[in-house]
Amino acid sequence: MASPTYDIAILGSGPVGCALALGLASAAPDPARIALMGPEPTPRPPGQTIDPRALALNHGSRRFLETLGAWPERSADILTVHVSQAGHLGRTLIDQAELGVPRLGCVTAYDDLLDTLHAAVRRTGITLLTERPPRPLAGSPVQLRLAQGPCTARLALLSDGAQPVGLRREYGQHAVLATVHAAAPVPGRAFERFTRTGPLALLPHPAGDALYSLVWCVPPDRAQALCGLTDTTFDAALQAAFGQRLGRLRRMDAAHAFPLSLHAGPSLPGPGLVAVGNAAQTLHPVAGQGLNLGLRDAAQLVQALQPWLATPDTPIQPLLEQHARRRRADRTLTLAVTDTLPRIFATANPLARHACGLGLAALDLLPALRKPLARHLLQGQRR
Template sequence: MNTADFDVVILGAGPAGNALALALAHKARDPSRIALASPAAPRLPQSGNTASAGIDPRCLALNHGSRVFLETLNAWPQAAADIQQVHVSQRNRLGRVIIDHRELNVPRLGSVVRYDDVLVALQNALESSGVTRIEARAQPRLSGQHVECRYEGGVVTARLAVQSDGARPEGLQRHYGQHAVLSNVRASRPQPGWAYERFTQTGPLAALPHPQGNDIYSIVWCCSPEQAEMLRGLPAAEFDRLLHEQFGDRLGSFESVSRRAVFPLALHAGPSRINARCIAIGNAAQTLHPVAGQGLNLGLRDVAQLAQSLSRWLLRPESNPDPFCVEFTRRRRADRWLTIAITDFLPRVFSTRNPLVEHAGGAALLAMDIFPPLRNQLARQLLEGLRS
């Protein structure tokens, strides 16, 4: 039997790729046969800077399940803001729902961390993992029973490849006609532990507690591309005024404390298995609308299940990985498509500008607030996904 350079090569070193490399290293007989391939990138700064610092302005809302998983990998960042309650409402309509961690018997619903801080924690953990790093953007190609990963400096082979980012999923697509405006603001009346999701006619507006200060919130404002560009260019005082107008008075007035960034929003979802020797996870399998903050949480569930499915194969990596790949795709199917459906439905139904639909949405929020089983069923899905 021909030998391969590696048992598994992971293509893309974002949070999902790094987490998978760590998880597989914990299960492999020889962690050096796990390769992580990505273009060379500057070392990210350590956490502890101001709210406006960092290469990437994004903050991530990681649910309780994701936090527990990263803690088992010794890759949880030092700075995090806990979410204990989530307040969901609709602008200019009746109906709201509050999700409380105590009803679900968890210490927190989730935590907000800076994107850069997550990468730093994962990079630090990888340094002592034994995983092989390859600085290259590799392209996988099926070659017999192996995968060839070609890059500018040469080629490596692996028994199995995992695409974790850098490749847009091919399959289901939807462009929402929305962009997300990201910013950090200081609130005059902060509510520690509370996160807010407010549906407006132009899209969802989220205010999340920020790890850099009890009075700082990470704003994700979804609106039309034209409005997003207008908001990006506004003076800080005018942006703060419009934000307060849309969000309401629950946190008092706002004061911008960072630059603003704008990202287009779209759904792309493809198969978990690209071919017989290549698996897709994370953003290479699905990119979601940011409503409810499910993107990386879903990706980390991909990681956890793939590591579990491959754990037995990694004890005998010379054997056929196909049955374990089939198990992974089967176990991930229901959770993936249910989460995709929820995050696709919510931003569209609440921004139809149809009064009947908006009132129905308000009634649904009210029903969940009155009947805990309805509320907790949705909360459990967002908290830990659908278990198979």
């Protein structure tokens, strides 16, 4: 019996892999020749959370997901972002009206987004292989060994799992996640506060106007200690780090900690292979750019592959190389911003910390400085 052969195998069924599958299916003459490999979401009762992450998706990512028919029902708008530095003067405010968009972005639950994406994928006719993706053997075609037997693909798209090569950095930080209730909420406002231990973000929560999603970056031992605190002690520590802008803060659920690191590998790791999303890069969560960058990878790869999907006998390598070149500037700038900000604001040098405060003040006073950065965080580079 001959081994199955696919035009495209997508290795990873997370948000970026599903978005890729949806985009490619809309352009493919036969979606069944596209295989999406990876487990489906774990079934859960209504209202129950399995993954505690809240995702900040910018305006460009929302528009992309809407075109795919995969925007979740529940989300919270981000209309303004307040950026400050603990212990220093200077802050900046980024506003959607200044940028001429209905919202800067939205916050949605990871579980809700993944459920919505998988439901949309199941309607496309794509071949679903719900086992953990194998390590591909690069070539023409790409060789894939599955539990149910070997198969081949003319092109394999890696969307999950960091590659063993490329730039790596350990930040010595964990992100502590929790849901927080604020006594004096500011509807539609997200907060990014830089502290000596790392950035602390409070994001509007899709479950209610008085709720916020906390992302608090601290050293690993501090993260472990915070997760073990009682609600009262945790609340006091959070209040001391964030301040009084939202009134009294109260934790509403258990805290979870995730290690933080940077990885940036090649977009084209081998013959017949393309890396996007977490397979291409993982970022520090400051400014919430990781998934947004991965979705831009997916959107532009769909555009790059459309001519080949229409006429699959044409050479594909020139299209892939052109895609990698087009993605280089966006990846480089986003990596630089998210790698530099948490390290420079956490410096122990008092002069550097004062300079950071002055920088925030300058951004607030000078739109010519603020708008280019805000627009990149809003939608990245999509050309």
